[in-house]
Amino acid sequence: MxxxxxxxxxxxxxxxxxxxxxxxxxxxxxxxxxxxxxxxxxxxxxxxxxxxxxxxxxxxxxxxxxxxxxxxxxxxxxxxxxxxxxxxxxxxxxxxxxxxxxxxxxxxxxxxxxxxxxxxxxxxxxxxxxxxxxxxxxxxxxxxxxxxxxxxxxxxxxxxxxxxxxxxxxxxxxxxxxxxxxxxxxxxxxxxxxxxxxxxxxxxxxxxxxxxxxxxxxxxxxxxxxxxxxxxxxxxxxxxxxxxxxxAGGGQSLVDTADGSAAEDPATAGYLKPFLLDVTERPRERRGTLDLYVPEDAARTPRPAIVFVHGGPVPEGAEPTPRDWPTLIGYARYAADQGVVGVTLDHRLHAVTAYPTAAADIEAAVAEVRADPRVDADRIALWFLSGSGPLTAPWLGARPAWLRCLAASYPIMAPLPGWGVNDARFRPAEVVARGGTPPFVLVRVGREASAVAATVAEFLAAAEAGGAPVEVVDVPDAPHAFEGLDHTDSARDAVREAMRRVLRRLTARR
CATH class of the missing domain: 3.40.50.1820 (Alpha/Beta hydrolase fold, catalytic domain)
Structure with missing residues (x-):
């Protein structure tokens, strides 16, 4: 009994x-x-x-x-x-x-x-x-x-x-x-x-x-x-x-799947699998915590830049670090293929309490990117992934003239209920509700966790109420972090469409 x-x-x-x-x-x-x-x-x-x-x-x-x-x-x-x-x-x-x-x-x-x-x-x-x-x-x-x-x-x-x-x-x-x-x-x-x-x-x-x-x-x-x-x-x-x-001893272990078979090795997690698009195998330039992927002719004509911001939290000491993940490398190389400088970085979002630290890291990284003579300092976009979504809020509120566009893929757009993070600086919905924010491209996946999807819905409702310029690219059948998991035509088309919209904002005249 x-x-x-x-x-x-x-x-x-x-x-x-x-x-x-x-x-x-x-x-x-x-x-x-x-x-x-x-x-x-x-x-x-x-x-x-x-x-x-x-x-x-x-x-x-x-x-x-x-x-x-x-x-x-x-x-x-x-x-x-x-x-x-x-x-x-x-x-x-x-x-x-x-x-x-x-x-x-x-x-x-x-x-x-x-x-x-x-x-x-x-x-x-x-x-x-x-x-x-x-x-x-x-x-x-x-x-x-x-x-x-x-x-x-x-x-x-x-x-x-x-x-x-x-x-x-x-x-x-x-x-x-x-x-x-x-x-x-x-x-x-x-x-x-x-x-x-x-x-x-x-x-x-x-x-x-x-x-x-x-x-x-x-x-x-x-x-x-x-x-x-x-x-x-x-x-x-x-x-x-x-x-x-x-x-009775039931349930799943972290090393088993729902059908009782062994889960895949963490080394083959989605973000470590090959990127879903074929991109040029161009080398990176490593500078401190930054990696730059630069088009061949950028030395003659400064180019716009897209800074890709990884999600998390990622524990301190995790290997490989995010800028060595194929997903981040793939995005940066794809940007360089489109004629803009692709940038990845490692920031210190090691815990849900570390958003202020990560925000400072990103601000410093953007300043360093803008100072590069091959970068058009007046044409910068920031592209956030997953758990870095709350980090969009400071940029939405600051609205610098050189920030032409923000983008986010399958983002968590507010701290989740279990995190206990109530810092108003990292609640993007509260910012877009006031309007006057930079253009925003949001890639929304259909197979999203319900708690995460709720933060996206709240953000989009606030953007609509504030008249904020948010464009949504839907990937109905894709999961969170889909770039290494879903190599379907619809997934590839969504990434291409999101990039097309960001580039349009980056290259538009003012």
Missing amino acids: TEFVLVPGLFTGSHVWRETAARLEGEGVRAHPVDLPGLRSGDGADLEADIARVVATIDAIDAAADGGVPEIVLVGHDYGVHPAVGAADRRPGRVARIVYVDTAPVGDGVPALATVPDQELRERLAAAGDADGVLPPPARDAWRRWGSTAGVSDAALDRLTALAAPQPLGTLLRPLRLSGAELPPTTGVLCAESGATLATLRMLLSFGDPMLKALARPEVTFFELPTGHWPMLSCAGRLAEVLLAAA
Whole structure:
């Protein structure tokens, strides 16, 4: 017999698990939603008290066992995974599996402050160090800042707000302490509307992310739900099915595909596959963090330039670096074939918190490109890919006369809900809504993750409202980062059309 211990996250109690627990028990298994003491006792409560509560639940299950010892599965939602892991450590061998619901892995010495999604708030709480205070719960219209509320009904959101309680800061600021005992196998439940998908994790794994390397083992499994951060409220039945499957050892690993076969080697990830167009094998000029691909006659007549900005985050130390990816090289060589200088660069978007650093890197790179005597400094375009989409905002707002065009391919046009990045400087929709922005060419793919597609839709709606000049090139059947994955005529035509539109803006007289 399997019994589930359901540990709630920030501001919440056992009430959030009510429907999921009922579905589990309807399948003949017992479920134990936990009320953590921290939310009841307030100031001064800490993580150890919450761990002790989960341990007590495990002990009570054992004491009530009639016959065989039940198999226990601990399920933690955001903050709740910290007391769950702590309890598994305190009762080694008694927990069969830990299930992480829309939260990152945890480890020894790491405080649960990381589960607070708002970067600025995290930094403020860490600097204050007031472990005896409390964090007030969100107002009804502020829950989305703590995770995507996609799929949560108005009634469920009302109940979530009404029953929310202050979160004791001691539960967040005091680190998790583990003994070193072997922990049980784990399963992650990814919530796509938060921006977490298997495809995203596999892409980050191919970048060399060290955390994901540790998770890329057959015994670490994942499920993906098409919902937001609170699946126990938005799709309780489906979550119950996933928990039962997880308890049985189901799910996909990062090294397996949906049909159970081995996933392709990260070395053959899409961005490392050959570019979809045949381009001239011209050499690069490497200068610091820049690579330039220069047309043969640029020394006689300065040429416009297109600066291609890679996405991310790309972990520091990842090899090869983005400017050595065939996709970026392909775009730059294609630009040079069209008679303009193609530029790639490595910038420091190593984490979702690093947009300000990456923005400064790009600004410096553009200044260096414009200073090159072979470049027409009054005719520059910037072309952004994937996770660099938020970096378009500063350029949309600055509107320098020499910036003739911006472009973006399958962009993420706002920080995703799970990132906790609320810096208004990197929200392009807010800029285009005001109008007066440079021309913008956007390549939109049809097989996009829903959370990413929502940011594009928001941007396009804001552009229409502000009368901003945005042109869309659609690739209906293509996936994210399609240049190495989809070598169809329609994909090739889309890249050619996007380049044609950018070149038209670059070469137009004013």
